[in-house]
Amino acid sequence: MPSAPDQHAMTMVIRKLKSIAPLLDTDRRAIESLPVRIHNLDARQDIVRDGDKPSHCCLIIDGWACRYKLLSQGKRQILSFHIAGDIPDLQSLHVPTMDHSLGTLTKATVAFIPHDSLRDLTVRHPGIAAIFWRDTLIDAGIFREWLVSMGQRSAFEHVAHLFCELYLKLQAVGLAGNYRCPLPVTQADLADALGLTSVHINRVLQEMRGKTLITLRSRTLVIEAWDELLRISEFDPTYLHLERRAAA
Known part of the structure; x- marks a missing residue:
């Protein structure tokens, strides 16, 4: 039976996924059964770095994180902000090498979910795979809006x-x-x-x-x-x- 922190982690991701697409009860239960490792992180701590080859995805349970790129001169470009329920490195399921870093902005609680478990989940539950795909497409839409703002607003x-x-x-x-x-x-x-x-x-x-x-x-x-x-x-x-x- 999942522990209380594990249940809270799954509650947050289910809440996020339901905000962007309908979620079947069978899919919800499958998500709730995912194995997770809970970690409490300090502010300004890297979760995964540019060039890493992670074996898990990171779910934000509490706190804020961001995707960012760091240039050689130390200049930082934040690419997106992330809140509870987000899985900011979901693309690492299919793109093995990170091309940016993910770090905390505040103290944060995160859950690490093994890639193998997520891949098995999406094979057994194509509805969840479709929602994950929708989530990454929405991410792309947010990137487009940020680009418009950078260039024209x-x-x-x-x-x-x-x-x-x-x-x-x-x-x-x-x-x-x-x-x-x-x-x-x-x-x-x-x-x-x-x-x-x-x-x-x-x-x-x-x-x-x-x-x-x-x-x-x-x-x-x-x-x-x-x-x-x-x-x-x-x-x-x-x-x-x-x-x-x-x-x-």
Whole structure:
């Protein structure tokens, strides 16, 4: 019988998968039976590194993580943020060598799931394989939106767009509501994700506060003017393909 931490791990991934696609009871039970190893990690700790050949996938149970690339001069580009329920290195099932790193941004609890167990699961349950495929396709859609923001949105629009995205992703798995969500990342993290400087990020956040669009304190983001943030960033949630959204 799975232990309490194992059950919590599977609850989080099931919640995430149900937010993007219907999940049969038989598939849910199969996911719940997966073997996992639970690890508690410190903030700023690598989970898997560029060039590694992992034998397992990582499920985020609690805390935040990010995909990133590190250049030789020490410059970091954050490629995506990840929250509880995400399996950010799912592609390692089929692409054996990591072409980027995955690390924690905060203290985090993660579950390692063996590749062999996941491959067997997808063979026995094609519905789960389809949902995993959908998850990676949604990831690709998020990458496209980030690329548009990098190339065409102003810094103000870019930050606004990211805040809308993060809020909806957190809301979909029950980690946000009433236009309030955790945001336990630094201005340096935001700068590395958005291709801006920390000084520029600070100016944008100050302007957003001045316009009463957001409140940001104690690692919590409160969106004071949701419709205005949507309008400014031209945010269209279609690319997130959320099957289920809780009430705001």
